[in-house]
Amino acid sequence: MNSSNGTTSGIAAKPALRTFGADKRIRCGVVGVGRMGRHHARVYHQLPDTELVGIVDANLERATDVADQWGCRALSSVDKLIAAGVDAVSVAVPTTHHRAVAEELLGAGVACLIEKPLAGTVEDAWAIKQAAERSSGVLMVGHIERFNPIMRALQKERANGLPIVPRFMEVHRVSPMTFRSVDVGVVMDMMIHDLDVVLMLMGGLEPEEIHASGVPVLTAHEDICNARLVFNRPDGPGAGRCVANVTASRLALKTERITRITGENAYIKIDYAAKKGTIIRRIANEIQMEEVREQLRRGVDLTDLKWQELVNIENLVIDDAEPIVAEIRSFLDAVRQGVQPEIDADAGFVNVRTAQRIVEATRADWPTWKARPEVTTRAIGTGAVHPSR
Numbered sequence: 001m002n003s004s005n006g007t008t009s010g011i012a013a014k015p016a017l018r019t020f021g022a023d024k025r026i027r028c029g030v031v032g033v034g035r036m037g038r039h040h041a042r043v044y045h046q047l048p049d050t051e052l053v054g055i056v057d058a059n060l061e062r063a064t065d066v067a068d069q070w071g072c073r074a075l076s077s078v079d080k081l082i083a084a085g086v087d088a089v090s091v092a093v094p095t096t097h098h099r100a101v102a103e104e105l106l107g108a109g110v111a112c113l114i115e116k117p118l119a120g121t122v123e124d125a126w127a128i129k130q131a132a133e134r135s136s137g138v139l140m141v142g143h144i145e146r147f148n149p150i151m152r153a154l155q156k157e158r159a160n161g162l163p164i165v166p167r168f169m170e171v172h173r174v175s176p177m178t179f180r181s182v183d184v185g186v187v188m189d190m191m192i193h194d195l196d197v198v199l200m201l202m203g204g205l206e207p208e209e210i211h212a213s214g215v216p217v218l219t220a221h222e223d224i225c226n227a228r229l230v231f232n233r234p235d236g237p238g239a240g241r242c243v244a245n246v247t248a249s250r251l252a253l254k255t256e257r258i259t260r261i262t263g264e265n266a267y268i269k270i271d272y273a274a275k276k277g278t279i280i281r282r283i284a285n286e287i288q289m290e291e292v293r294e295q296l297r298r299g300v301d302l303t304d305l306k307w308q309e310l311v312n313i314e315n316l317v318i319d320d321a322e323p324i325v326a327e328i329r330s331f332l333d334a335v336r337q338g339v340q341p342e343i344d345a346d347a348g349f350v351n352v353r354t355a356q357r358i359v360e361a362t363r364a365d366w367p368t369w370k371a372r373p374e375v376t377t378r379a380i381g382t383g384a385v386h387p388s389r
């Protein structure tokens with residue numbers, strides 16, 4: 001029974017998310033205006049239905065520069081930004097500070113768009129998720145690859161009826177060392193982008209098994225890593241097994257961001273950097289395949305047949321919308337309507353938990369002669385947890 005203070009059996013009820021009318025300009029702010037945050041500030045300034053109210057940065061000179069550029073106030077703390085009356089704020093401070101900033105904003109009912117990853121540890125990600133559950137403000141995580149034109153084109157195909165039931169995914173994200181984000185390993189820094197997409201394609205299911213190997217070369221963390229994630233859906237649509245083989249490196253001599261998805265109904269190749277994607281649909285090739293099968297059954301010599309000419313390859317149709325604009329638009333739509341955003345706290349949390357499991361699997365394998373920073377292995381939160389935890 002609900003008590004007069006809105007609690008049920010002493011447990012605080014989740015407050016309703018705030019909504020905003022179609023004609024209300026949403027008052028926005030940015031905390032942390034380094035490499036990523038300054039783009040958030042620009043977009044809030046550019047959009048017609050938002051007002052950029054203030055900028056906070058530990059470096060006040062930097063905050064002032066960006067605030068002057070876009071005609072808003074530079075503020076020295078998050079509480080001053082809250083007092084200035086903001087509805088929605090991007091959090092783009094270094095990952096280790098996400099929790100402190102997000103808890104303060106969410107505690108005041110301010111909607112947050114938190115740059116990826118949600119947090120650097122499972123503990124912090126869980127605390128942010130809890131803060132979001134107690135807040136009337138929306139929380140979205142800025143996994144920007146979801147808003148890459150090529151990923152949006154793929155989502156459109158899905159919405160138009162292409163069923164994606166992945167059975168095997170091969171993912172490569174490699175680039176030369178930039179000497180940025182070296183406070184975390186390549187899994188939290190780069191692989192997290194792909195983990196978000198892989199887990200999204202698996203409908204939020206976490207891997208049952210993880211086998212990973214990683215090598216620290218320049219930093220105390222893994223700078224290159226390969227992880228094999230085994231998913232198992234016991235029943236329902238898409239029941240069965242899927243394996244994702246994910247590689248990330250920040251020590252490569254070239255840049256490559258490619259994902260190959262082999263599913264029951266299609267093969268899809270996504271090249272994020274080139275903004276290109278191809279689909280080979282089972283249904284569009286069924287007639288040729290049946291002819292080939294028949295000829296193979298009859299023992300016909302097909303060695304002169306050119307496979308590339310036999311299959312029907314389609315290019316994904318993409319637009320050229322800027323990913324960060326699409327991401328912020330999606331966040332603001334959720335804020336305005338008071339609904340769960342495209343990448344909510346649950347998605348951000350399982351991404352971090354999977355990343356941390358990969359890091360732990362990697363480190364368990366390191367030889368004892370290597371300096372091994374402490375890693376916490378703790379089962380936090382509920383939901384699908386792999387059997388070994």
Ligand SMILES: NC(=O)c1ccc[n+]([C@@H]2O[C@H](COP(=O)([O-])OP(=O)(O)OC[C@H]3O[C@@H](n4cnc5c(N)ncnc54)[C@H](O)[C@@H]3O)[C@@H](O)[C@H]2O)c1
Pocket residue numbers: 031032033034035036037056057058059062091092093094095097115116117142143144180181
């Ligand atoms: N989406 C992406 O593709 C992508 C790419 C790079 C980084 N990121 C993420 O964005 C976040 C920021 O990364 P970045 O590369 O912009 O970092 P950065 O170091 O360039 O900028 C961080 C800014 O935050 C300020 N700052 C630090 N602590 C603060 C605090 N407690 N309060 C207020 N300001 C504070 C710093 O002065 C700096 O200006 C990280 O979480 C990172 O993982 C996302």
